[in-house]
Amino acid sequence: MRRLENTLSREFSIQEKYSRNILAMFEEGATVPFIARYRKESTGGMLDVDLRRFHERWQYLVELEKRRMSILTVLENKPDCPKGVITKINQAITKSELEDIFAPFKTTRKSKASEAIEIGLKPLAEDLWAGTLSEQPKDLVQWMKNNSLEMEVQKALEGALDIIIETLSQDTELLKQGRSLLLSIGEVQSKLVRGKKDLGEKYRDYFDYSEAVKKIPSHRLLALFRGKKEAILKLSINLPNETVDLSRLNLDHLAFIFSPQVERNAALCKLSVNQKRYLFLAWEKKLSAKLESDIFSVLKEQAEEGAINVFANNLNDLLMSAPAGPHRVIGVDPGFRNGVKLAVINEFGEVVDHGVIYPFTSDAQKQKAISSLLNYITQHNVEWLAIGNGTASRETEQLANQLIEKEGLSCRAVVVSEAGASVYSASDVAISEFPDLDVTIRGAVSIARRFQDPLAELVKIDPQAIGVGQYQHDVKPAQLASSLANVVEDCVNKVGVDVNLASASLLSYVAGLSNRMAQNIIDYRRQKGRIESRGELLKVKGIGAKGFEQCAGFLRVLEGCEVLDSSGVHPESYPLVRTMAKAMNMQIQSLLGNVSAINQLQLKFADFSGVDRYTFDDTLKELAKPGRDPRPEFRYAEFDQGVQSMSDLVEGMSLEGVVTNVAAFGAFVDIGVHQDGLIHISQLADRFVKDPRDLVRVGQVIKVTVLEVDEKRKRISLKATGL
Incomplete structure (x- = not known):
C-alpha cells in the first residue's frame, strides 16, 4: 500500500497524505463525484477529471502488483533464475516491461532455439557470439568433433544462430531501446493490398502513405487499422530510408549476454564487429517484426484512448447542453410515407396526447394534417414544436412554420437531433414507461423530452447510440462503455436531480445509487407519494447511511420541509449553515441568495471552528446561488428556410x-x-x-x-x- 501511495503521490504531484486519503475513500466505496464535491479537504481540492485519472492509474498499479507477485511465485520454482532477474522484476514499472523480463521463463511451445539448446548447441552459440569461433566450415567441424556432436555443419550453424537471435530478442534493454527508436524516428507506412483497389476506394488516400509514428493522429491511425482489418491495406513500421542504424542504441551490455555473471563489467566493453553483425541479423529475422507488433499495439491503444476521449468530451458537451425548460412541447418524428408522429408533452414531461398525421401523401391528407396539427397546438397551449432532424425534417419544419405564420400562433418550431430516439423507443426503459404507446410514438416522446432537458432524457439511451463519437466500433467496447458511463455520472451529479421527478434511469447515475436503489425510490414515490425531505430517503429500501452520504447532496427536494434540501449543500453541512445564519442574526431562508450577508461571512472564516476552508467556501457559493444549474442558457439554430438540400x-x-x-x-x-x-x-x-x-x-x-x-x-x- 505504501508503494502505491508513493507512486501515485509522485505521479499526480500531490502530498502523500492526500494520496492516502483518496485510496482509503475509494476502498470504502466512495464515488468520484462525492469525493470531488464534498471531500476537497481530503484531496487538496483535486478535480473530478483528475480523480478519474487517479482511480484508473490506481487500478492499473494494483493489477501490475498482482502480476508482479504472480511472476515472482513462478520464478521461485525455477532455481536457474538469476538474481538479477528478480531485481529487474521488482523494479519494473509497466506491465509490458514485466512481460519482457518474464518472457524467457515462460512455458511455451518449443521454438527452433529451444530445440537447438536441447541437442547441445548452446555452447556453439556462446563461442560464436564471443568470437572464439568463426563460421568457417573447417572450424565448425573441429568444434563439433571436440564436443562429440554428430550432425550436419549447416544445421548446427543454423541452430546456433537461432539461439543467438532468440536470446537477443528477449533482452529487455534491447527491446526497450528498440521501441524507443521506432517511436522517435519510425514511420507508419500503408500500401494497397494487391487486387483490392476497387473494394478499397474509400481508403485511396492511404494506398501509398507514410507518416512519422510520433506525429500521426489518432483518427488517422484508426482509419488505417480499419483498412488493415478489412484486408484493404498492409501496414508496416519502418525506419527512415529503411536503414537500421543501431549505432543510436547503447547496447554494449550485450557483449556478455551469454555470461550474466560478468554483466556488471559490460560498461567497460564494446560490441565486436561480429556481434554487431549478429545483432543486425536478429533485427531482420525477429526483432523488427516483434517491435513492429509492439509499436502497433501501443499506437492502437493510444488511438483508441484518443477516440474514446473525443467521444467522451462530445457526450459531456451534449449532456451539458442547455435545456429549454418546463414548456409544453410537441415532439415531432417526421416521415414521408409512414407519416409524421406527434407526442404532446406537458411541462412535467408527461404525455397528454399523441397521434400521426400524413402531410406528404396527398393534398387532401395535407390539409387534414395541418388541421390536426393546429388542433394539437391550440388545445394544449403548446409553446414549442421539437422536430427530429431525420427524414422529412425540413419539409415538416416548413409546414409548421407556414402554419404558425398563417394562424399567428405564439409557438415556435425548432429542429433537434433525434440520434438514439429509435433505440430508446424499442428499449426496455421505453416499454416500461409507455407500455401502451406505439414504438414510433415513443420516439416522438423522446424528441420532446430531450428538448426540455437533454440530460434527463439522454441518460435512458446507450451513450454509444447517441452518435457523437467516431470510430467507436474500432475501440474496446468495455473501455468505451466505462468511459462514457463515467461521463454520464459526472454530468448528472454536476447538475443535480429532482428526486420527485427523475426517472429510474436518471437516478441510477446519482453518486451512491445502484439501479436497484433507483428503482426503489420510484417504487417508494408510487406507494407513498411525494418525497418531502432528503432525510426521508433513509426510509427507502436499500439506502443506508453510507448510500445516503454519497447521494444526498446531489438529490434535490424542491418546496420540501427543509429549505436546504433544494440546494447542493450536503446535509452534513446543515449545522454549519444554521451557525452561519445565527451569526448573521437571520433565518436560513433569508440567507439564501443574500450576496451582502454571504460577503460578510466570507470574512469570518476564523469564527467557525471545526470546518475546513474548502467546505466553508463551497457552502457559501451554494448559498449565493442555491441549486444553480451549471448548464448554459437555451439557444437554438434557425435554419435558412430557402436551403432544404x-x-x-x-x-x-x-x-x-x-x-x-x-x-x-x-x-x-x-x-x-x-x-x-x-x-x-x-x-x-x-x-x-x-x-x-x-x-x-x-x-x-x-x-x-x-x-x-x-x-x-x-x-x-x-x-x-x-x-
Whole structure:
C-alpha cells in the first residue's frame, strides 16, 4: 500500500497524505463525484477529471502488483533464475516491461532455439557470439568433433544462430531501446493490398502513405487499422530510408549476454564487429517484426484512448447542453410515407396526447394534417414544436412554420437531433414507461423530452447510440462503455436531480445509487407519494447511511420541509449553515441568495471552528446561488428556410447551424440539409487552433460560410465565422 501511495503521490504531484486519503475513500466505496464535491479537504481540492485519472492509474498499479507477485511465485520454482532477474522484476514499472523480463521463463511451445539448446548447441552459440569461433566450415567441424556432436555443419550453424537471435530478442534493454527508436524516428507506412483497389476506394488516400509514428493522429491511425482489418491495406513500421542504424542504441551490455555473471563489467566493453553483425541479423529475422507488433499495439491503444476521449468530451458537451425548460412541447418524428408522429408533452414531461398525421401523401391528407396539427397546438397551449432532424425534417419544419405564420400562433418550431430516439423507443426503459404507446410514438416522446432537458432524457439511451463519437466500433467496447458511463455520472451529479421527478434511469447515475436503489425510490414515490425531505430517503429500501452520504447532496427536494434540501449543500453541512445564519442574526431562508450577508461571512472564516476552508467556501457559493444549474442558457439554430438540400447550397453562402460532433481534425455542423458539413480545424479561426474544443462544443449554435459542396461524395466544406 505504501508503494502505491508513493507512486501515485509522485505521479499526480500531490502530498502523500492526500494520496492516502483518496485510496482509503475509494476502498470504502466512495464515488468520484462525492469525493470531488464534498471531500476537497481530503484531496487538496483535486478535480473530478483528475480523480478519474487517479482511480484508473490506481487500478492499473494494483493489477501490475498482482502480476508482479504472480511472476515472482513462478520464478521461485525455477532455481536457474538469476538474481538479477528478480531485481529487474521488482523494479519494473509497466506491465509490458514485466512481460519482457518474464518472457524467457515462460512455458511455451518449443521454438527452433529451444530445440537447438536441447541437442547441445548452446555452447556453439556462446563461442560464436564471443568470437572464439568463426563460421568457417573447417572450424565448425573441429568444434563439433571436440564436443562429440554428430550432425550436419549447416544445421548446427543454423541452430546456433537461432539461439543467438532468440536470446537477443528477449533482452529487455534491447527491446526497450528498440521501441524507443521506432517511436522517435519510425514511420507508419500503408500500401494497397494487391487486387483490392476497387473494394478499397474509400481508403485511396492511404494506398501509398507514410507518416512519422510520433506525429500521426489518432483518427488517422484508426482509419488505417480499419483498412488493415478489412484486408484493404498492409501496414508496416519502418525506419527512415529503411536503414537500421543501431549505432543510436547503447547496447554494449550485450557483449556478455551469454555470461550474466560478468554483466556488471559490460560498461567497460564494446560490441565486436561480429556481434554487431549478429545483432543486425536478429533485427531482420525477429526483432523488427516483434517491435513492429509492439509499436502497433501501443499506437492502437493510444488511438483508441484518443477516440474514446473525443467521444467522451462530445457526450459531456451534449449532456451539458442547455435545456429549454418546463414548456409544453410537441415532439415531432417526421416521415414521408409512414407519416409524421406527434407526442404532446406537458411541462412535467408527461404525455397528454399523441397521434400521426400524413402531410406528404396527398393534398387532401395535407390539409387534414395541418388541421390536426393546429388542433394539437391550440388545445394544449403548446409553446414549442421539437422536430427530429431525420427524414422529412425540413419539409415538416416548413409546414409548421407556414402554419404558425398563417394562424399567428405564439409557438415556435425548432429542429433537434433525434440520434438514439429509435433505440430508446424499442428499449426496455421505453416499454416500461409507455407500455401502451406505439414504438414510433415513443420516439416522438423522446424528441420532446430531450428538448426540455437533454440530460434527463439522454441518460435512458446507450451513450454509444447517441452518435457523437467516431470510430467507436474500432475501440474496446468495455473501455468505451466505462468511459462514457463515467461521463454520464459526472454530468448528472454536476447538475443535480429532482428526486420527485427523475426517472429510474436518471437516478441510477446519482453518486451512491445502484439501479436497484433507483428503482426503489420510484417504487417508494408510487406507494407513498411525494418525497418531502432528503432525510426521508433513509426510509427507502436499500439506502443506508453510507448510500445516503454519497447521494444526498446531489438529490434535490424542491418546496420540501427543509429549505436546504433544494440546494447542493450536503446535509452534513446543515449545522454549519444554521451557525452561519445565527451569526448573521437571520433565518436560513433569508440567507439564501443574500450576496451582502454571504460577503460578510466570507470574512469570518476564523469564527467557525471545526470546518475546513474548502467546505466553508463551497457552502457559501451554494448559498449565493442555491441549486444553480451549471448548464448554459437555451439557444437554438434557425435554419435558412430557402436551403432544404445540398443542391440549394452555394459557395460563399452564410448559414446558421448546430455543432453535432467535434473531432481532432475539426467540427461537424448540421445546417439543415440532411448531411453535416465539416469545418476543418484550419477553418475554425484565422489563428492557429490546437484543439477544436477550445472554440466549439457539441450543441453549440454557430454561423458558417459554405466553402465547397461535393454532392457526389456527400461532402460539405465550411468555414466558421465569428468565433
